[in-house]
Amino acid sequence: MNDREEYIAYIRGRKSSDKVNYHRLALKEMEELKQRETKPSILLHACCVVCACWPMDFLSDVFDVTLIYNNSNIYPSDEYDLRLSELKRYLKERWNDRIPLIVTPYDNETYNLSLQERKDDPEGWKRCFACYEKRMDEGFRYADEHGFDYFTTVMTFSRQKDSQKLNQIGLKLQEKYRNTKYFCSDFKKDDGQRKSNAICDAWNLYRQDYCGCIYSFNARMKQREAANEPESV
Numbered sequence: 001m002n003d004r005e006e007y008i009a010y011i012r013g014r015k016s017s018d019k020v021n022y023h024r025l026a027l028k029e030m031e032e033l034k035q036r037e038t039k040p041s042i043l044l045h046a047c048c049v050v051c052a053c054w055p056m057d058f059l060s061d062v063f064d065v066t067l068i069y070n071n072s073n074i075y076p077s078d079e080y081d082l083r084l085s086e087l088k089r090y091l092k093e094r095w096n097d098r099i100p101l102i103v104t105p106y107d108n109e110t111y112n113l114s115l116q117e118r119k120d121d122p123e124g125w126k127r128c129f130a131c132y133e134k135r136m137d138e139g140f141r142y143a144d145e146h147g148f149d150y151f152t153t154v155m156t157f158s159r160q161k162d163s164q165k166l167n168q169i170g171l172k173l174q175e176k177y178r179n180t181k182y183f184c185s186d187f188k189k190d191d192g193q194r195k196s197n198a199i200c201d202a203w204n205l206y207r208q209d210y211c212g213c214i215y216s217f218n219a220r221m222k223q224r225e226a227a228n229e230p231e232s233v
Contacts, residue, residue, distance in 0.1 A: 007125055014162060022156070022167045023189035030062045039064040040149035042183060043102075045139040047071055047212065049087040049205050051154040054196040055187045056099060063150065067091070070104040070138045072111035073131050075214040080106055086206045094203060104138065112214060123216060124160065131213065132161070133169045137176075144177035151180050157187035157196065160211065 001009070033040055042063040046052035052067065059065050069087060074080040084103065091099055114134065118127035136153055143151040152170065156163040163186045170182040200207060210220035223229075 007122065010125070019164055020167070021186075022163060022184040023186040025184045026186070029183065033062050041066065041147075042150040042152060043068055043139060043143035043148040043180075045070065045135060045151070045153040045155070046087060047155060048083045048208060049090045050196060050200060050207050051157040052087065053090060053199040053205065054192050055154045055157060055185070056095070057195070057199070058187065060099075066100045066102065066148070068102045068104070068139045068142060070135055071212065072107050073135065074212040075108055075217050077106065077108065079208070079212070079217075080108070082206060083208065090203055090205060102142065108214075115213070119215065123211070123219065124162065127215065128161075129165060129169070132166055133173070136169055137173055140173045140177055140180065140182070144180040148180050150183040152183040152185050154187060156185045157192055159188055159193065163188070
């Protein structure tokens with residue numbers, strides 16, 4: 001099977017009803033964790049405040065949540081800074097900084113070199129899978145080295161990302177680390193999108209209109225030009 005055939009088979013497979021219900025697994029695990037005397041700690045990878053705001057609400061009753069913002073994929077640097085500043089603002093205004101935030105160094109140029117060989121991939125294919133895994137691995141390693149009970153990512157919130165693939169990556173990465181468990185999720189379920197929209201409206205949060213990397217940025221610029229759209233602000 002060549003790469004194109006593999007991609008077509010993957011897209012068809014996404015429409016299959018034979019999928020793991022990771023949201024149900026999350027709820028089951030949370031019910032069990034509620035029986036503990038103390039909250040377990042979880043390191044939550046956050047790509048942006050839009051994807052992170054509802055997962056923080058969802059997890060905070062059961063977990064002691066810490067965020068990690070490790071997103072060297074985001075292009076350009078102004079966009080990286082804007083997403084980070086909005087996340088910080090929300091943590092301050094909504095959570096009174098009770099949820100800690102870890103920010104790792106930003107190096108978009110080096111990061112892009114690791115994805116260069118898949119530069120022509122369509123959005124949502126192997127270049128994206130490599131990007132997911134790279135950031136999740138970085139976050140998982142930090143969680144394991146710093147004694148967190150769990151690690152997960154807010155990326156399962158996005159309708160454009162494959163939650164089946166993201167959870168498969170997380171469970172595979174779990175095999176590398178001794179101290180930290182992967183928390184399965186599908187944050188878009190149970191009306192997650194509507195709940196996030198309500199939070200974004202209430203706090204006037206910035207909503208980006210592309211995933212983040214230079215490839216998705218360039219694709220979005222072409223769409224804007226074709227539709228004669230103004231740049232988002």
